[in-house]
Amino acid sequence: xxxxxxxxxxxxxxxxxxxLWIGLLFVLPHIKLFWLSxxxxxSGALTLANYAKFFQSELYRHVFVHTAxxxxxxxxxxLAISFPTAFIVTKVLGKxxxxxxxxxxxxxxxxxxxxxxxxxxxxxxxxxxxxxxxQALGITSHNIEFLYxxxxxxxxxxxxxxxxxxxxxxxxxxxxxxxxIEASYDLGGDFWSTMREIIIPHAAPGIVVGSVMVxxxxxxxxVTVTLLGGKNSLWFTENIYNQFIVRFNQNQGAAxxxxxxxxxxxxxxxxxxxxxxxxxxxx
Amino acid sequence: MFTAKNxxxxxxxxxxxxxxxxxxxxxxxxxxxxxxLAFNNNEAASFPWQGFTLDWFYxxxxxxxxxxxxxxxxxxxxxxxxxxxxxxxxxxxxxxxNAFLFVREKFIGKEFFYMLMxxxxxxxxxxxGTSILSFTHAIANSLDMTFGSGAGTFFRPGFWLVVLGQVSxxxxxxxxxxTARLRKFDQSLEEAAMDLGSSRAQAILSITLxxxxxxxxxxxxxxxLFSFENFNTTYFLSGTADSTTIPIILxxxxxxxxxxxxxxxxxxxxxxxxxxxxLSTFFQKGDDLSA
Numbered sequence: 001x002x003x004x005x006x007x008x009x010x011x012x013x014x015x016x017x018x019x020l021w022i023g024l025l026f027v028l029p030h031i032k033l034f035w036l037s038x039x040x041x042x043s044g045a046l047t048l049a050n051y052a053k054f055f056q057s058e059l060y061r062h063v064f065v066h067t068a069x070x071x072x073x074x075x076x077x078x079l080a081i082s083f084p085t086a087f088i089v090t091k092v093l094g095k096x097x098x099x100x101x102x103x104x105x106x107x108x109x110x111x112x113x114x115x116x117x118x119x120x121x122x123x124x125x126x127x128x129x130x131x132x133x134x135q136a137l138g139i140t141s142h143n144i145e146f147l148y149x150x151x152x153x154x155x156x157x158x159x160x161x162x163x164x165x166x167x168x169x170x171x172x173x174x175x176x177x178x179x180x181i182e183a184s185y186d187l188g189g190d191f192w193s194t195m196r197e198i199i200i201p202h203a204a205p206g207i208v209v210g211s212v213m214v215x216x217x218x219x220x221x222x223v224t225v226t227l228l229g230g231k232n233s234l235w236f237t238e239n240i241y242n243q244f245i246v247r248f249n250q251n252q253g254a255a256x257x258x259x260x261x262x263x264x265x266x267x268x269x270x271x272x273x274x275x276x277x278x279x280x281x282x283x
Numbered sequence: 284m285f286t287a288k289n290x291x292x293x294x295x296x297x298x299x300x301x302x303x304x305x306x307x308x309x310x311x312x313x314x315x316x317x318x319x320l321a322f323n324n325n326e327a328a329s330f331p332w333q334g335f336t337l338d339w340f341y342x343x344x345x346x347x348x349x350x351x352x353x354x355x356x357x358x359x360x361x362x363x364x365x366x367x368x369x370x371x372x373x374x375x376x377x378x379x380x381n382a383f384l385f386v387r388e389k390f391i392g393k394e395f396f397y398m399l400m401x402x403x404x405x406x407x408x409x410x411x412g413t414s415i416l417s418f419t420h421a422i423a424n425s426l427d428m429t430f431g432s433g434a435g436t437f438f439r440p441g442f443w444l445v446v447l448g449q450v451s452x453x454x455x456x457x458x459x460x461x462t463a464r465l466r467k468f469d470q471s472l473e474e475a476a477m478d479l480g481s482s483r484a485q486a487i488l489s490i491t492l493x494x495x496x497x498x499x500x501x502x503x504x505x506x507x508l509f510s511f512e513n514f515n516t517t518y519f520l521s522g523t524a525d526s527t528t529i530p531i532i533l534x535x536x537x538x539x540x541x542x543x544x545x546x547x548x549x550x551x552x553x554x555x556x557x558x559x560x561x562l563s564t565f566f567q568k569g570d571d572l573s574a
Binding site: 075116 | 297299302303306307309310311312313316317320327328329330355376377380381383384387388392396397400403405406407408409410411413414415416417418419420421446447450451454508511513514515517518519529530533534537538541545546548549552553557559561564567572
């Protein structure tokens, strides 16, 4: 088999850069991270202590569960907001309106997440725009701090992830022929039964891909949660940053990283299995 | 198509429209307010409106630092552009290379390599950043040990490490875009050129690459934007001022309070990324039409 490959010079010409890239910048670094997580920081001996620390510490476990539950909650809220949007954009609006609305939804997402978060800080902080407007309207007489609350983090995360849900659902709804919806009505179906029997099943690949992407983005988020949540954010990625940057404990940080990665890959795998979707097909 | 006959559309038209308007307000509203406040003569980066000013762009006084007179912000802008250009060039070269690998070549484990190639997009940026940091840290240390201290500088946090770290996942995106386009290419065109006397390299350069151009330009814009706005991976790999990009400096500023200067930065970024974003959708549309 190898002799066959060796004859093909063209293959090696394109395979080598690919292997250098994926090997040096993805595979080997992850092997290194995996290896580090099983090594003791001081002695360099193999150990499970870095993982034991996670499972023995109530704080770390609590932060992890908190992060996972909030990532799931944000994914569900984003789905609930995005599905009607995608449906209206693809099936209700005319061609021109569709383009205009899509542009208004997509353009804000070309900008840096830092600026998106900054915009929400401008709105929500104690001396911010919303606090000012409430006072101008006479609803309250003093400044109100909206930052550093769980609800703020949820709003921020929904905001930064909404596009990644809308686009995959639009892509799958685009391929649904309107005449199928007409047929459902002609056969006596109403809005909800058509939604349940025709539209949602057809949009399923987009819903699954969007949900998986949004969940992963939120689980790995750092900027939005730390800026909008401050010290109360309790997001697991913060522990990874702290171990690497503040405490210089690569080994502990590596173990946290492996735990985060394992959990997200497992959950996504289970979701794909349960829903019977194939990620590569839908992408 | 859009007549009152369509039962699922007509009865709640007003509901559909107000829903869409609410969504657009939600996505564009906060940025619009940020944009307006960049021109408000008010130190608080908030309302009330106290008159139009360009101070947050041009002022030189110490209490009112305008964006264009803030050396650290200007330096970060320059670094971001340099990093993004380097990342774009490398990612496009890799993307074209990978497209030819996955579309034209047959080899054992191709499916596996294709799945593996998607990995950098799926792994959280934090994990990607830390894994590259610990790997290059080990390389730099062993280079220092063997060849004397300083030999491993290239692999220490800094400009090139930021570039490499970003290429790790940006190249996946460029590969996906360019591969999709190359799959639509009719290879007999290339063969025809070779029958007419051109070499394989000439045929690829003058026919295949030309066909790929819309995808390459579209992917280049996306790569530039991805690089320009990346924080998660960059944060671990940046060192001194030569690798402090805009997102890194914005993050450190935002933790200590808001200033209208950041509104001004937002305006500049909104306009420039908006133009680039529009251009990339334009090129992607062109791709669909000609395919």
